Amino acid sequence: MWDATGREYLDFGAGIAVLALGHRHPAPLAAAQEQLERLWHASNLYRTEPGEELAAKLSDRFGGARAFFCNSGAEAVESALKYARKSTGKAGVVALEGSFHGRTLGALSATGQPAKRDAFTPLVPGVRFAPPNDTAALQDAVGDEVGLILLEPILGEGGVIPLDAEFVATASELPALLCLDEVQTGIGRTGSFFAFEQLGVRPDLVTLAKGLGNGLPIGALLVADEAEEGLVPGDHGSTFGGNPVSCAAACAVVDAIDHELLENVRERGAALVEGLSSLAGVAEVRGRGLLIGAVLDRPAGEVVDHCRERGLLVLTAGDDVLRLAPPLNISAEEVDQALATLASTLQRDRDRPSYNL
Ligand SMILES: *Cc1c(COP(=O)(O)O)cnc(C)c1O
Numbered sequence: 001m002w003d004a005t006g007r008e009y010l011d012f013g014a015g016i017a018v019l020a021l022g023h024r025h026p027a028p029l030a031a032a033q034e035q036l037e038r039l040w041h042a043s044n045l046y047r048t049e050p051g052e053e054l055a056a057k058l059s060d061r062f063g064g065a066r067a068f069f070c071n072s073g074a075e076a077v078e079s080a081l082k083y084a085r086k087s088t089g090k091a092g093v094v095a096l097e098g099s100f101h102g103r104t105l106g107a108l109s110a111t112g113q114p115a116k117r118d119a120f121t122p123l124v125p126g127v128r129f130a131p132p133n134d135t136a137a138l139q140d141a142v143g144d145e146v147g148l149i150l151l152e153p154i155l156g157e158g159g160v161i162p163l164d165a166e167f168v169a170t171a172s173e174l175p176a177l178l179c180l181d182e183v184q185t186g187i188g189r190t191g192s193f194f195a196f197e198q199l200g201v202r203p204d205l206v207t208l209a210k211g212l213g214n215g216l217p218i219g220a221l222l223v224a225d226e227a228e229e230g231l232v233p234g235d236h237g238s239t240f241g242g243n244p245v246s247c248a249a250a251c252a253v254v255d256a257i258d259h260e261l262l263e264n265v266r267e268r269g270a271a272l273v274e275g276l277s278s279l280a281g282v283a284e285v286r287g288r289g290l291l292i293g294a295v296l297d298r299p300a301g302e303v304v305d306h307c308r309e310r311g312l313l314v315l316t317a318g319d320d321v322l323r324l325a326p327p328l329n330i331s332a333e334e335v336d337q338a339l340a341t342l343a344s345t346l347q348r349d350r351d352r353p354s355y356n357l
Contacts, residue, residue, distance in 0.1 A: 001313070009308070012326040012338050013315040017156070017184050017291065020211035020253055022327035027256055028214040028249040035248035042244065044069075044237055050247035054220075057254045061193045062206065064225035069218060069242035073183035073209035074102025076219035079236060080179045080205050081106045081124075081148065083223065087230030088177060090147030091126045098132060100157035101150060101181055110150050113158065133167045142174045148205075149176050153195035156184035159318040160286050160293025165199045172201040177227070179205035183219070184291065187211035188257040188328050191266040191289030198288065211328075214253045218246040257328070265289040265328050268335050272324060275339040281346045292324045293317050296346075303345060312341040 001009045001023060011023065021028060035050060042048050055067040068079050085091055095101065097112040108117055109124035117123060126145070130137040132155060142149060149171045155161040172178045180203040185195035189211060192198050196206070204227045209219035217240075223230065269289045276285045276294045284295040296303060300316040300323075307314050317323040322342075326334070 007311065009311050009313050010334060010337055010341075011313045012324050012330075013313045014325050014327050015215060016210065016315065017189060017325035018210045018213075019215055020187050020189070020328050021214050021256055022329060023215075025214060025256075025329075027252040028216075031252035032216060032245050032249040035245045039244050041240070043239055044241045048242065048244045048247070050244045050251060051242040054247045054251050054254070057251060058208070058220065058222055059225075061254065062222055062224070063202070065206070065222040066225065068221045068223070068231070068236065069247065070220070070238045071217045071240050071243070071246075072102070072219045073181075073207065074104040074107040074219075075238065075241075076183060076207035076209050076221050077101045077107040077110065077150070077181060078104055079221040079231075080150065080181075080207055081110070082236055083205065083221065083230040084148035084177050084179070086235060087228045088147030090145055090176075092143065092146035092176075093127045093148045093150055094138065094141045094146055094176070095127060095129055095150045096132045096152070096155065096158075097129045098155055098158035098161065099129075099150075099152055099181075100155070101152075102183075132161055133164050135167050135170045138167065138171060139174065142176055146176045148179055149174060150179045150181060152181045152183075153185045153199060154190065154288060154291055156291065156323075157317055159295075159321045160291060160323055162286060162288060163199070168196070168199045168201050172203065177204040179203060179207065181207045183207050183209040184325075185288075187253065188262055188265055189289055189291050189325070190287075191262055191269060193257055193262070195288065212253060213246045213250045216243075216246040216249045218243065218250055261328055264330075268326075268330055268332065271332065271335050272339070275335070276324075276342070279339075279343050279346050290324070290326055290328055290330070294322045294324070296320050296322055303342075306345045306348070307341060310341050310345055312338055312345075314338075314342075 315323040
């Protein structure tokens with residue numbers, strides 16, 4: 001990436017884990033351009049070829065699912081909340097402390113971060129929070145009134161905290177629908193198309209967004225074929241949902257996520273974890289594939305600023321966690337370059353107090 005002054009950056013934030021294939025990747029670019037010439041918008045009153053194609057591709061990856069398309073992650077979560085209410089008749093939701101599900105009122109109500117919620121109360125009632133990976137607390141929280149358990153396979157914004165397979169397996173056996181919020185972890189980010197493939201479960205619902213359109217706005221709710229009928233035409237909708245240009249780009253993204261690319265995610269991810277683990281000031285490294293959090297001994301925001309000054313874009317996930325979410329097709333050389341910048345930034349920050357920069 002280049003900024004307005006022509007300065008070059010290596011982008012390990014990828015627009016908040018969105019640019020799965022990087023900036024200006026030829027496949028989604030060509031697909032979107034071609035669709036722009038045909039049909040920009042039809043509304044969700046009509047079926048379009050790109051929308052049907054994308055639904056079929058996602059269903060194949062899931063192993064049999066229906067899809068509802070919207071425009072963002074928060075809207076995908078809203079759709080899951082409404083689906084669960086309608087199909088179970090229960091309004092209760094169990095989510096996790098530290099989770100992030102979006103900023104609209106329903107999604108925010110299920111977000112387990114008081115700092116993001118407190119200014120906006122009263123929120124939607126009926127949501128309980130359990131600590132991540134505390135199986136007993138999860139079991140206790142799921143009472144008769146609970147229709148939905150909403151989990152991120154890896155808490156992304158909340159600090160890159162992977163859930164244990166046993167915890168997610170328990171969630172899938174409890175008497176409520178299981179929705180895995182894969183807005184951040186999906187579309188190959190963790191080394192499999194869906195992160196849940198590594199956890200040995202088949203959820204009832206999956207939400208997708210960030211990486212799906214490689215930067216064009218799109219979100220999706222997938223509903224497993226065997227799940228009960230929930231929403232029927234008229235129950236829910238979105239004027240822009242299923243936008244043909246976004247869907248065409250998303251088809252190209254899904255097609256690009258093949259065995260070879262997923263192997264790259266796992267290999268480059270392993271190299272990043274190994275490299276980060278040996279850096280000054282890194283206390284712990286967490287994550288899967290190319291969704292990686294490094295717990296630092298200092299505020300992560302400072303390190304993000306200093307890396308940017310040195311031509312590397314990275315993210316935070318909470319106060320002291322540095323988050324890396326580069327495009328899935330990064331090369332070994334780009335990983336080395338990012339690690340070298342991080343090494344010198346962390347070292348310099350340690351040698352020279354930040355007011356001296
Ligand atoms: C980013 C994110 C959201 C919200 O997505 P928006 O597109 O910003 O509305 C929801 N869930 C998870 C897990 C996310 O990472």
